[in-house]
Amino acid sequence: MSKVDRRIAKSQEAIKNAVTELMSEKNIDDITIQDIADRANVNRGTIYLHYTDKYDLLDKMIEEHINNLRVLCRSASEMTFQEGNYVWFEYFERHYVFFSTMLASKGAPSFRSRFLDLVIEEFKAEVDVTKGKNVGFHEDVILQFFGSAIVGAVEWWFKNGMPLPARVMAEQTGALLDRNLE
Amino acid sequence: MSKVDRRIAKSQEAIKNAVTELMSEKNIDDITIQDIADRANVNRGTIYLHYTDKYDLLDKMIEEHINNLRVLCRSASEMTFQEGNYVWFEYFERHYVFFSTMLASKGAPSFRSRFLDLVIEEFKAEVDVTKGKNVGFHEDVILQFFGSAIVGAVEWWFKNGMPLPARVMAEQTGALLDRNLE
DNA sequence: ATTGATTTGTTGAATAGTCAACAAATTGCG
C-alpha cells in the first residue's frame, strides 16, 4: 500500500490503456513503442523508464489482471458460485477490450493458459472436490475438467461479443458449478 | 507551435476539464482547490503553478474559449452565415458542459457579455451593415440588435438541453442573418 | 467573540517526465 507517486501511476495507466486500445486495432507485433507513446501522450523514454520492452509491458499487464482476479476471488470466497462468478464477469465486462483481444486467437497465446491456471488454482483453494458427489474421482481430473469448462464459457462469451449480460453468464455458469462441485 | 512541454499541456488540460465537470455539479464558490486537484488527479500545488487562484483559472478558461471562437471565425470568413454558424454550433456542442454552465444564470455572470462582445466584434469585421438593405441605420444599432439575437438563440438552445441538432440551429439562425445582413 | 476545523497559498527537496541526440538493431524493398 506504499503510496505510489502520482506521476508514475498516471503514466503507467495511460501506457496500459494505450496498449489495450492499440491491441484491438492491430497485432502486438505491428505496434511500435512510438505508437504507444503517441497514444498515451507520453514521451517514448517514459515507457523505457518502466518496462524493458513491448513484451515486458504486455506481461506486466497480464500479471496485473491475473492478480486482480486472484484478489477478487479471495474477497468473494464466502459467496456462492453464482455470486462469486458475477464478481468475475463484472470485472471482465469492465475490461472488455483487454480480455476480448487477449482471448482472441492472436492476442497473447500464453494468456489462455495463464488464465486457466488461475481458475484451477482458485478452485483448488476454495473447493474440496474429493467430497460429496465427487468421491472416487482424481482431483486433478475434476479441476482440469471444470476449469476448462469455465474458461471455455468465458472465451465463447467474448468471441461472440458478450451476447448475454454478465449477470446471466454468472448465474448459469455458477449453477453448473454448484450442481457439480458443492 | 509544438513547444509547450507535454507535462504542462496535460496538467492544464486535466485541470480545466476538472473545473468544467465540477461546475456542472456545484457553484464555483463551493468548489475548493482541493476538489479540482482531486478530480484532475494532480497535486494541489500544481494548480498554483499555473493559476493564481480559482477565479484566475476560470478567467483563463473563458479567455481561451472566446479566443478559439475568434479563430474559428477567421477560418470561416469565406463561408455563408449558415456554414459559418455550423462551425460555431459544432464547437458549442463539443464543449457542451462548459457553455451550458457558463450561460446558465449562475455560471459566470460576465461570460454572457464577453460572448456578446465577441459576436459583435466579428460581425463588425465580416459584414458591412451600412450597405444594401440596411442603409440609413446606425451601425451600432444593427450590430447590437443581431448580436443579441444570435446570443439569445444560443442561450435558449443550451438552457433547453439542445433540443435541436447543431446543424438545424446553424441553418435557421444563419438564414435569419442572411436575410437581414447580406 | 472564541473556538476548532478546513482551506489557502507558499516553501524546499526529491524525483519522474521531457526532449534531443546518438549508435545499434531491425525492417522492408528494389
Added chain:
DNA sequence: CGCAATTTGTTGACTATTCAACAAATCAAT
C-alpha cells in the same frame, strides 16, 4: 543480397510535478 528508412534502447541536461510541512486566512457553529 544490399541499402535506406525506421525503430530501438540509452544517455544527459533540464524542468514540471509531487509531496510534506508550514503559517495565515476563512469558515461554522457554539
